[in-house]
Amino acid sequence: MIAERLAEFLSFSDPILLSVTLGVVLLSSTSAIVGTFTFLRKQALVGDAVAHSVLPGICLAFIIGESKNPIYLIIGAFITGWLSINLIHKITKTTRLKEDTAIALVLSVFFGVGIVLLTYIQHSGIPGHSGLDHILFGQAAAITRSDVHVFGMVSILLITSVLLFYKELKTTAFDSDFARSAGMKVSFADLMLTTLTVLAVVTGIQAVGVVLVAAMLITPPAAARYWTHDLPLMIILSAIFGAVSGFMGTLASYVLPNMPTGPWIIVTITGIAFFSFIFAPGKGVLFRLYHQFKVRRRMLTENVLKDMYMAGEKRGNHNNAFTLPEIAAHRRMHKEKLQSGLNKLYLDRFLKKDENGWHFTISGLNKARRLVKIHRLWETYLTRYVGIAPDHVHDDAEAIEHYITPELEKKLTDELDRPEKDPHESEIPYD
Amino acid sequence: MDAFFVILTGSLVAVTCGILGIFLMLRRMVMIGDAISHSVLPGIVIAFLISGSRDGLAMLIAAVITGLLTTFIIQFIHEKGKLQADASIGVTFTWLFAIGIILISVFADYVDLDQECVLYGEIAYVPIDLWILPSGIIMGPRSVYMLGTVLLIVVITILFFFKEFYMVTFDQDFAVSTGLSVTLWHYILMALISLTTVASFESVGAILVVAFLVAPPASAYLLSDDFKTIIILTVFIGIIVAISGYFLAVYINSSISGSMTVMAGIIFAIAWLLAFRRRNFQKSLKIIKF
Numbered sequence: 001m002i003a004e005r006l007a008e009f010l011s012f013s014d015p016i017l018l019s020v021t022l023g024v025v026l027l028s029s030t031s032a033i034v035g036t037f038t039f040l041r042k043q044a045l046v047g048d049a050v051a052h053s054v055l056p057g058i059c060l061a062f063i064i065g066e067s068k069n070p071i072y073l074i075i076g077a078f079i080t081g082w083l084s085i086n087l088i089h090k091i092t093k094t095t096r097l098k099e100d101t102a103i104a105l106v107l108s109v110f111f112g113v114g115i116v117l118l119t120y121i122q123h124s125g126i127p128g129h130s131g132l133d134h135i136l137f138g139q140a141a142a143i144t145r146s147d148v149h150v151f152g153m154v155s156i157l158l159i160t161s162v163l164l165f166y167k168e169l170k171t172t173a174f175d176s177d178f179a180r181s182a183g184m185k186v187s188f189a190d191l192m193l194t195t196l197t198v199l200a201v202v203t204g205i206q207a208v209g210v211v212l213v214a215a216m217l218i219t220p221p222a223a224a225r226y227w228t229h230d231l232p233l234m235i236i237l238s239a240i241f242g243a244v245s246g247f248m249g250t251l252a253s254y255v256l257p258n259m260p261t262g263p264w265i266i267v268t269i270t271g272i273a274f275f276s277f278i279f280a281p282g283k284g285v286l287f288r289l290y291h292q293f294k295v296r297r298r299m300l301t302e303n304v305l306k307d308m309y310m311a312g313e314k315r316g317n318h319n320n321a322f323t324l325p326e327i328a329a330h331r332r333m334h335k336e337k338l339q340s341g342l343n344k345l346y347l348d349r350f351l352k353k354d355e356n357g358w359h360f361t362i363s364g365l366n367k368a369r370r371l372v373k374i375h376r377l378w379e380t381y382l383t384r385y386v387g388i389a390p391d392h393v394h395d396d397a398e399a400i401e402h403y404i405t406p407e408l409e410k411k412l413t414d415e416l417d418r419p420e421k422d423p424h425e426s427e428i429p430y431d
Numbered sequence: 432m433d434a435f436f437v438i439l440t441g442s443l444v445a446v447t448c449g450i451l452g453i454f455l456m457l458r459r460m461v462m463i464g465d466a467i468s469h470s471v472l473p474g475i476v477i478a479f480l481i482s483g484s485r486d487g488l489a490m491l492i493a494a495v496i497t498g499l500l501t502t503f504i505i506q507f508i509h510e511k512g513k514l515q516a517d518a519s520i521g522v523t524f525t526w527l528f529a530i531g532i533i534l535i536s537v538f539a540d541y542v543d544l545d546q547e548c549v550l551y552g553e554i555a556y557v558p559i560d561l562w563i564l565p566s567g568i569i570m571g572p573r574s575v576y577m578l579g580t581v582l583l584i585v586v587i588t589i590l591f592f593f594k595e596f597y598m599v600t601f602d603q604d605f606a607v608s609t610g611l612s613v614t615l616w617h618y619i620l621m622a623l624i625s626l627t628t629v630a631s632f633e634s635v636g637a638i639l640v641v642a643f644l645v646a647p648p649a650s651a652y653l654l655s656d657d658f659k660t661i662i663i664l665t666v667f668i669g670i671i672v673a674i675s676g677y678f679l680a681v682y683i684n685s686s687i688s689g690s691m692t693v694m695a696g697i698i699f700a701i702a703w704l705l706a707f708r709r710r711n712f713q714k715s716l717k718i719i720k721f
Binding site: 039042043044045047048052091094095096097098100101103104105107108109111112113114115116118119120123211212214215218219222225226258259260262263264266267270273277283285 | 456459460461462464465469508511512513514515517518520521522525526528529530532533536537539638639641642644645646648649652653680683684685686688689690691692693695696699703706707
């Protein structure tokens with residue numbers, strides 16, 4: 001049964017089904033594109049407020065226009081949605097209330113007014129009111145062909161505006177202060193973004209409803225962000241994510257019995273977001289944990305090498321074997337940690353092992369010497385140029401020594417004139 | 432009598448939400464409250480499937496679990512995933528709400544719930560939905576008991592741990608330095624909000640919960656600087672909203688929770704105007720001084 005429906009869906013032989021699918025895919029990707037800018041502007045929840053605030057506008061448009069003509073409804077929705085954003089800004093500007101309070105306030109009060117109007121309409125018996133409450137929860141399946149035309153127009157309008165005002169939107173999205181100081185008309189770009197957001201919300205609501213439409217704006221760019229830093233690529237990615245989830249939503253609601261479209265769109269797009277959040281290379285959680293692990297291990301091994309070198313200095317030679325207590329004498333470290341550091345160094349062939357203990361290999365000794373040199377150079381630099389007392393420079397050097405590149409190392413040596421001793425009168429080892 | 436119970440229910444929600452809302456507002460976490468009020472939906476559905484009824488302990492436990500889960504996911508994505516706070520909230524609650532609706536659709540034959548009810552409830556049914564003892568004695572509306580219990584829990588918790596809540600709200604660094612766990616108190620606050628949402632969702636719905644969480648505290652905060660005065664004002668405003676909202680609804684023959692929200696908005700607007708005057712008055716005082 002399900003397989004049959006699936007085959008039927010994928011054949012796209014039903015023209016109504018095809019237009020619904022097209023409509024939903026178009027809506028999802030358009031709101032994802034606009035949402036990218038809302039997201040970068042950190043206005044994600046404003047989208048939620050707009051979504052709730054369009055309800056009274058839609059109801060008023062219906063009461064005045066006495067029809068469900070999507071153009072009337074979009075105009076009505078646009079007016080109250082736009083009003084809500086401005087009210088949020090007004091409240092945060094003129095009172096000490098913070099943005100989250102203002103958003104929640106506007107969102108709930110506008111929605112309350114909408115509910116009052118909606119019940120008024122239902123009680124008053126204006127003909128044709130049934131289906132108006134679909135706006136609350138979205139009714140993608142009820143999208144008709146003429147609706148698709150309207151949404152198609154709005155989508156094209158939205159995408160063209162994004163392309164036309166790309167530069168303004170981009171600059172304000174990342175840094176509105178900079179944009180202002182560069183002489184850009186931030187207020188114009190803001191107005192543009194507000195308008196686009198409201199339009200995107202108004203159209204998105206048709207597919208997924210008031211509560212979920214915020215996700216159509218926020219979640220695709222949130223997912224895309226994990227894959228790229230590049231704005232055009234991010235926009236394209238979120239559009240694709242939006243389109244894919246729109247498609248999956250329509251598919252699920254067609255194939256499974258009694259399934260609403262909206263929630264499936266949201267579940268799909270959030271699935272993509274969670275996947276990106278965990279697995280994306282570079283910014284995903286797994287990758288970052290691995291990176292963190294690698295940095296920690298590098299620090300550990302470098303510290304062990306350095307400690308061994310200094311233990312060698314103490315006794316006057318670096319060639320004989322080092323015992324564990326000898327290495328551990330320099331700093332407090334867990335035995336297992338020290339052991340795992342030594343093992344890693346052994347695997348990387350910086351150390352050798354025999355029955356007497358641990359030995360440096362040639363490359364190990366060179367690396368250890370370099371680390372000690374950097375540490376002491378940095379200490380010298382800090383006392384000489386920054387004027388920090390010699391007994392305070394150790395910790396800082398301990399942190400920075402892992403990050404000094406060979407170029408910096410050379411610069412440091414030249415700048416300090418290749419000093420013989422560090423502030424603690426220890427000799428600085430050069431090759 | 433019906434009017435009395437509706438107003439009583441509204442007031443109970445108003446007072447409970449108002450008190451919690453003050454802390455949320457001052458900690459800049461109102462939108463997390465909003466998120467929880469939506470995201471408890473899947474918890475409610477699952478509890479309903481397990482226990483087979485709308486009331487009782489199962490519902491409250493499920494609510495607390497989903498509420499805390501919401502908070503945890505938001506925190507996790509924000510901290511581990513480095514996603515900005517507003518987006519973490521938006522992604523999480525819409526996802527959970529969507530799952531809730533899907534669950535309702537899948538188990539439509541078993542679950543006597545719908546999403547309209549979750550969003551705006553039906554407070555008018557409160558007086559009909561009675562708690563009747565097995566012996567046949569009618570105890571009065573069920574919601575009133577449920578909400579009364581939650582109010583008691585909230586008030587007792589906050590009074591008992593007032594110092595902790597106060598410190599965590601006003602001076603996190605100091606709280607941390609005295610050894611308080613900010614995270615623990617954060618989660619306790621969120622658990623209380625989840626309890627409140629679920630206890631009130633049937634009668635007033637998520638939207639009125641959010642309105643009561645934010646509007647009375649915001650109005651009170653514009654009118655006073657003193658923490659205790661803000662609490663008293665919040666409670667007072669909440670009750671006024673419940674009463675006037677009810678009569679507005681009767682007058683225009685419309686949704687009661689919607690009308691209460693409208694009244695909350697009107698009272699906020701008045702407080703906003705008064706705050707303007709107050710600020711100008713203080714400014715003129717300063718001018719006179721210098």
